[in-house]
Amino acid sequence: GQNIDQPTEMTATEGAIVQINCTYQTSGFNGLFWYQQHAGEAPTFLSYNVLDGLEEKGRFSSFLSRSKGYSYLLLKELQMKDSASYLCAVSNDYKLSFGAGTTVTVRA
C-alpha cells in the first residue's frame, strides 16, 4: 500500500520562502510529483523527481531522497497567487497516489 504524509496547512508572508515536506512509504517507485491546486480548479503539474537531488524551476524547487522516502517543495519569493493546495504524489506501476495536500496561505 501507499502512505504519503504532508502537513495540512502552512502560512507565510509575501516575498518569503516556504518549504513543504512530504514523506512516503510505497511498494515500488517511478518518481514523485508535486501538483498545485487552486480552489475549485484542476491540479496542475509543478515538478517531477525520479533521481535524488534538487530540481529547480524558477521560483519553485523540488528535492528528493529515495533512501529516506522524503521530498520537499520549496517556494521562493512568495506571491499572493501562490496561495493554493500543494499535492505530493508518488508514481508506481499504474498508480499515482496522492497525499492529502498542504494548503498554503500567503499573507501580505
Added chain:
Amino acid sequence: ETGVTQTPRHLVMGMTNKKSLKCEQHLGHNAMYWYKQSAKKPLELMFVYSLEERVENNSVPSRFSPECPNSSHLFLHLHTLQPEDSALYLCASSQAADSGTEAFFGQGTRLTVV
C-alpha cells in the same frame, strides 16, 4: 480545444437517478484515469485505462461503472449513488500508465447526491 475537458462541471442527482460523467482528452495520451476528491482527503484513484483497457480497479463500488470507448474518451456511469458519493470527480490523462509521466487533469465534475 486543448487539454482535458470534463462535462458537466456540476451535477445534482437523486439516489435513484442514472447519470454519466464525460471526459475527453486532446493530448494524444494513451492512459486515462478517474479520481475522486473529497474535502480534506487525498485524491482517490478509482480507475485506470491504458490503451482503452482497464488496468486498475481500486475496489470501487459497482454503482460506479467506467467506459473507455477509445483513447480520447472516458465515461463514468453512475447509478443508485449514496450521499457520501458527493465529491469532485477528476479525470486525468498521461502519455503512459506504467511509467512516471505527468498527468494532466480536467476541471472536474462537482457531484452532489441528494
